[in-house]
Amino acid sequence: MGFTKINGKMVEAQVVPGQRLFSQRGAMLAYSGDVRFTPNITGGQGGVMSMIGRRVANEDTPLMTVEGQGRVMFGHGGHHVHVIDLFGDTLYVEADRLLAFEGTLRQSTMFMGSQGGVMGMVRGQVTGQGLFTTKLEGQGSVAVMAHGGVFELPIVPGQSVHVDPQAYVAHRGDVRNKLSTALGWRDMIGRGSGEAFQLELSGQGAVYVQASEEKL
Amino acid sequence: MSYPPQPPYGSPHNQPTQPGFAVPPGAVPPGYGPQQGGYPPPPPGGYPPPPQQPYVQQPPPPPQQQPYAQEQFGGPVAPLPTGHGGTGPVVWDAHSLPAGDNVNPYAFSVDLNGSYFLQKGKMVAYYGDITFKGVGAGAIDRMLGQHFNSPMHAADWVVAEGRGKLLLADRSFDLNSYDLDEGNLTVRSGNLLAFDPTLRLKQSIIPGFLTLIGTGRFVAASNGPVHFVEPPIRVDPQALVGWADCPAPCHHYDHDYMHGLIGGLRRLTGFGGASGEEHQFEFIGAGQVLLQSSEKLLAERSVGAVGAEAGVPMGGVPSQPSTAGHGGGNPNIPGLGNLGDLGRRFGL
Numbered sequence: 001m002g003f004t005k006i007n008g009k010m011v012e013a014q015v016v017p018g019q020r021l022f023s024q025r026g027a028m029l030a031y032s033g034d035v036r037f038t039p040n041i042t043g044g045q046g047g048v049m050s051m052i053g054r055r056v057a058n059e060d061t062p063l064m065t066v067e068g069q070g071r072v073m074f075g076h077g078g079h080h081v082h083v084i085d086l087f088g089d090t091l092y093v094e095a096d097r098l099l100a101f102e103g104t105l106r107q108s109t110m111f112m113g114s115q116g117g118v119m120g121m122v123r124g125q126v127t128g129q130g131l132f133t134t135k136l137e138g139q140g141s142v143a144v145m146a147h148g149g150v151f152e153l154p155i156v157p158g159q160s161v162h163v164d165p166q167a168y169v170a171h172r173g174d175v176r177n178k179l180s181t182a183l184g185w186r187d188m189i190g191r192g193s194g195e196a197f198q199l200e201l202s203g204q205g206a207v208y209v210q211a212s213e214e215k216l
Numbered sequence: 217m218s219y220p221p222q223p224p225y226g227s228p229h230n231q232p233t234q235p236g237f238a239v240p241p242g243a244v245p246p247g248y249g250p251q252q253g254g255y256p257p258p259p260p261g262g263y264p265p266p267p268q269q270p271y272v273q274q275p276p277p278p279p280q281q282q283p284y285a286q287e288q289f290g291g292p293v294a295p296l297p298t299g300h301g302g303t304g305p306v307v308w309d310a311h312s313l314p315a316g317d318n319v320n321p322y323a324f325s326v327d328l329n330g331s332y333f334l335q336k337g338k339m340v341a342y343y344g345d346i347t348f349k350g351v352g353a354g355a356i357d358r359m360l361g362q363h364f365n366s367p368m369h370a371a372d373w374v375v376a377e378g379r380g381k382l383l384l385a386d387r388s389f390d391l392n393s394y395d396l397d398e399g400n401l402t403v404r405s406g407n408l409l410a411f412d413p414t415l416r417l418k419q420s421i422i423p424g425f426l427t428l429i430g431t432g433r434f435v436a437a438s439n440g441p442v443h444f445v446e447p448p449i450r451v452d453p454q455a456l457v458g459w460a461d462c463p464a465p466c467h468h469y470d471h472d473y474m475h476g477l478i479g480g481l482r483r484l485t486g487f488g489g490a491s492g493e494e495h496q497f498e499f500i501g502a503g504q505v506l507l508q509s510s511e512k513l514l515a516e517r518s519v520g521a522v523g524a525e526a527g528v529p530m531g532g533v534p535s536q537p538s539t540a541g542h543g544g545g546n547p548n549i550p551g552l553g554n555l556g557d558l559g560r561r562f563g564l
Contacts (some may be wrong), residue, residue, distance in 0.1 A: 009440035010509035028505055029455035030496075032448055075455070075509045078439045 002141035003074075003083045003100065008074040011083060011143050013066075013100065021066040023074055023100035033070015041067050061095040061117075065103075074100045074143060079216065082208065083143050084172070089205075090137040093144055093170035096216055102140035108121035110135045144170055148212030161200035166213040173205020263465065289548055310343040313381045314392065324391045326382040326410065331375050333411035333417070334384065344380015351375060379524050389437040390483050396434070402427045402465075403458035403506070409435040422465060425458070440509030450496035461503035468498035 015035055028037060040063045061081055066072055075081060076099055084091060086105065101107070106211040109132050136142055142149070144171045153161050155175055162180065171177065180200040202208050313319065313329030326332060328346060339348070351373045365489075368544030376382055384391065387407055394401060396415065405426050411417065420427045428434055438457050450468050459465060499505050 006443050007441040008511055010507075012442060026452075028452055030375060030449050030451040030505075031507065032445075032450070073443070073445075073455075073507065074480075076441070 002085060002102070002167050003143050005081070005083055006073065006119040008080050009078060010073055011100070012053065012065060012071055012073045012080050015066055015068055016069050017067075017069050020103040021070075021072070021100055022063045022098075022103060023066055024098060025062040026058075027074050027076040028066075029073040029075045031070055031072040032166050033068065035068040035070045035072055038065045038067070039100050061098060062073045063098075066100075076145060077216075079145040079147055079212070080149050081143050081145055082139065082169075083126045083141055084170070084208070085141050086136065086139060086172070088137075088139055089173055090135060091142055091170055091172045092135055092175075093142070095134045096206040097144045097146065097169060099124050101136060101142040101147045104140040105117070105136045105138045105142065107135075108135045109133075115196060128185055144208070145216060146208075146210035146212070147216060148210045150208050152209050153209060155203055155205050155207060156205055157202075160200050161207055162198040162200050163207055164211055164213060165197055165199050166215060167209050167211070168199055171201060171205060171207040173203065175201050175203040175205040177201045239311055246539075251521055285299045296457060304353040310381055313343070313379075317390060318438065319383065321390050321441075322388045323383055323385045324393060324409070326435075328376060328382045328473055329375045331381050331413050332382065332410055333373055333413060334382075335408065336374055336382050338386050338409045339382060340375070340385045341375075341383040342379060342380050346376050346378035346380045346382060348374045354515070384435055386437045389439055390441055391435055391437050392442050393433050393435050395432075396428060397431050399431075399460060400427060401434075401458055401460040403434075403436050404456065407436045407438060407457055409437055411435070428538070438506070438508035443507045443509060445505050445507060447501055449504055450498045451505060451507060452494065455507050455509075456497055457506040457508045458504060459499060459505045461501075462499045462505060463501040463503070466498050468496045497551055 003013050010029065015033070016023060018145070022040065031107070046108050081099055092110065111132055130212065150169055153163075155161050155171075178200050180198050263529065308319065315325065317325060318324050323340065328342075328344070333351075351371070391409065394494045402420050402425050405424055408426055408428075411428060411434035414432035414458070415428045415430045415434060418427045418429060419425075442457055447462055
């Protein structure tokens with residue numbers, strides 16, 4: 001089970017009866033076997049209330065359910081794809097970066113403003129993430145998209161990692177993130193370094209960073 | 217490539233006057249050409265020191281730069297530079313450029329000796345004496361008659377003639393070359409860059425696709441590396457690059473997806489799941505299907521008009537409408553105008 005990487009921009013998944021996958025709509029490239037694609041109006045798991053939550057939180061990416069027996073290839077928009085395996089831990093990722101994930105994972109929406117108060121809201125604005133993010137937890141695989149290749153930076157206690165907000169893709173584990181600013185008078189007159197805002201991640205886990213500052 | 221072996225190209229010792237290089241000496245770009253070996257003499261004190269210290273980790277420079285390639289790197293037979301070693305920019309020249317191979321994933325180098333067909337605007341650079349002529353000009357017409365059985369496309373193609381190295385690229389899409397041996401391969405018209413004149417180009421019955429038949433090599437672009445799969449498989453229309461030998465490419469509509477009232481509404485309004493996954497191309501039988509790893513398409517080339525004739529698909533349609541997006545020409549785009557058609561199809 002899980003996703004097999006075919007090349008940097010394409011993953012393949014085995015679909016077996018009784019286990020379903022969720023994928024972004026339109027992300028299927030090809031399939032063989034008897035596989036059905038059902039549009040998922042609620043946009044994921046958890047029923048209508050979760051759907052409303054996602055709509056309000058602007059984390060409602062159109063998803064479809066993939067069921068049946070066979071193999072399916074996924075890819076989207078020429079973006080690089082990175083497969084993350086979860087073993088009971090939690091992944092935080094923007095919904096529009098989700099290419100596909102296994103149905104064994106629990107999906108929920110999380111209010112990011114609770115981390116860092118007012119600064120958390122500013123962070124949401126700066127990174128373009130908004131105030132909410134999608135949380136996946138449990139056991140299974142996730143394929144996330146990024147512009148440019150993805151690399152993983154471990155976060156260990158006492159050693160925080162600073163990431164450009166635009167290059168941030170996802171993070172996992174027990175991580176607190178806050179926006180650190182290095183604003184000075186230069187930024188006020190438009191002569192800043194362009195790196196005035198950084199995401200500071202601390203705790204225990206890992207952060208995934210894309211080699212590009214372009215949003216999806 | 218299957219070209220006959222050539223004398224070393226541009227080498228000053230063996231061939232002081234090559235037939236292909238009838239260029240006035242002043243017109244030859246510096247650093248290339250038979251008059252003087254190797255690089256031009258550096259301006260007095262102008263250049264930084266030649267790549268001795270700072271580029272130690274680089275692949276060695278091309279073997280034919282006699283004077284200093286030999287002293288510094290111990291012999292004329294140095295391995296060719298690797299295209300993407302990650303150790304800094306690699307300097308290529310007329311000798312070290314690969315012959316009929318990729319320079320990097322996005323650029324392809326053709327060792328030209330004779331003629332080559334390429335689509336307009338795909339040449340990015342060349343070494344040597346190459347002329348580009350529009351298809352349909354003069355003496356080329358004769359060759360054309362044999363290998364270019366697709367007169368509708370003539371305006372899109374040029375013939376490169378001469379000797380040299382020709383670099384092809386297309387908006388940083390991944391390029392691949394494919395060797396055909398008495399085979400056939402059908403490829404999306406926008407993705408085909410260039411092909412050997414030993415191949416014959418024909419217009420596929422499937423609108424928007426071109427078929428190459430014969431023996432030879434061609435170069436095609438794709439978004440991301442190409443992935444080969446074997447039928448039976450169903451492919452998203454945008455992910456399809458082409459196919460080889462497959463006898464029966466056909467449309468496949470997912471009935472479940474569009475079934476009944478909800479499905480009809482979906483299709484009509486686009487609300488709740490007009491995702492495109494209800495429609496695929498299906499391939500069965502023996503062959504290979506070429507997939508590109510994303511759904512971003514190259515701009516569709518106009519494939520020209522097929523003469524209006526009974527029994528010819530798309531006959532008389534002037535060109536591929538760009539809104540259709542893929543070769544199939546999605547027969548009904550969601551919209552109110554399709555209501556009658558939908559009713560007929562799904563029993564609404």
